[in-house]
Amino acid sequence: MMKLGILGASGRMGKAVVANASRLHATVTAAVVSEQSSRYGEPIYPNAAEAGVRFQHAGEIVLHQTDVLIDFSLPQALENNIALAQRLGVPLVVCTTGLSEGQHELLAQAGQSMPVLYAANTSVGITLLRQLVQLTSAALPDTDIEIFEAHHSAKRDGPSGTAVALGESAAAGRGKSLSELSAGVRGDGLRETGSIGFSIMRAADIIGEHTVLFAHAGERIELTHRVSNRQIFAQGAVQAAKWLKDQPAGLYSMADMLQLKTLLKQLI
Structure with missing residues (x-):
């Protein structure tokens, strides 16, 4: 072995x-x-x-x-x-x-x-999700993108490395870098159309959950990955x-x- x-x-x-x-x-x-x-x-x-x-x-x-x-x-x-x-x-x-x-x-x-x-x-699932995110972002170039992530209360970094990687995949689908499109962790103020925002939750013993939401008027797509072990x-x-x-x-x-x-x- x-x-x-x-x-x-x-x-x-x-x-x-x-x-x-x-x-x-x-x-x-x-x-x-x-x-x-x-x-x-x-x-x-x-x-x-x-x-x-x-x-x-x-x-x-x-x-x-x-x-x-x-x-x-x-x-x-x-x-x-x-x-x-x-x-x-x-x-x-x-x-x-x-x-x-x-x-x-x-x-x-x-x-x-x-x-x-x-x-x-x-996670192999997250690797596949990154490919789906890049494809969806390329096909829907004008949608707002929001990346939700949740982890246990002791996690040090935020957004998580996985959330950032998903953001990079979304930006790559539009032929740009994440730094060009990132709206950061969402807070007060208006967001720019087509930007990539992040939402963070830290609570209890959550192992890892990530959702990438693509939204425009009248329709939205959500791609989600959850880990239970x-x-x-x-x-x-x-x-x-x-x-x-x-x-x-x-x-x-x-x-x-x-x-x-x-x-x-x-x-x-």
């Missing part, structure tokens, strides 16, 4: 990958936590008969310990995580949201010498890792993994 290294292993998504790895025909051989983590040194499977893999610091990971790294840590750790993947000579799947423009440039630079896949959301994200991340392991250097996306461009050409 593929050997996985998880960065941010004690977080919500890190724990989801650890819990589901064997079911997905992978094994977690490295579980990285921050220098400040209270979980350091604990076994990742506390109820197992033997301790097995324990939570480690990045500097303790050795060559050949993993086949690929999956990053579910925080944005501020990205540079160090790229350096770790380069030291180990393994591909890197980055699932961290809230990255800055400069950090996206770091990913592009890393992709020149190693396989890197960036996914603000590792984090296992979906874990499954997508491991699927991405398996695919990336066999790719040459480059910066990839979930759409690349699913070969959506090829599928669209076949349909057309």
Whole structure:
């Protein structure tokens, strides 16, 4: 089975990958936590008969310990995580949201010498939704677009990385960048026709909900994706890792993994 290294292993998504790895025909051989983590040194499977893999610091990971790294840590750790993947000579799947423009440039630079896949959301459903949003935006160029997103109360960034990615897909459908069309998080004042607005909700234990609404007078279309179990994200991340392991250097996306461009050409 593929050997996985998880960065941010004690977080919500890190724990989801650890819990589901064997079911997905992978094994977690490295579980990285921050220098400040209270979980350091604990076994990742506390109820197992033997301790097995324990939570480690990045500097303790050795060559050949993993086949690929999956990053579910925080944005501020990205540079160090790229350096770790380069030291180990393994591909890197980055699932961290809230990255800055400069950090996206770091990913592009890393992709020149190693396989890197960036996914603000590792759900296959969201990947398909982005394609539908781009198509709908292109077909309905004059509609107002509103992106609603809801997550648990502890989520740090807003709009979510997935909401921003959906906004980018909507803007791409109109041949523009999101910065040209974004109305930001909706508040007071009139909105410009055809702009892309964002609405945010943070409450309780909502895992993830996104709706993209296209509206003009007399008609609207809503495209919605809801997640009820984090296992979906874990499954997508491991699927991405398996695919990336066999790719040459480059910066990839979930759409690349699913070969959506090829599928669209076949349909057309």
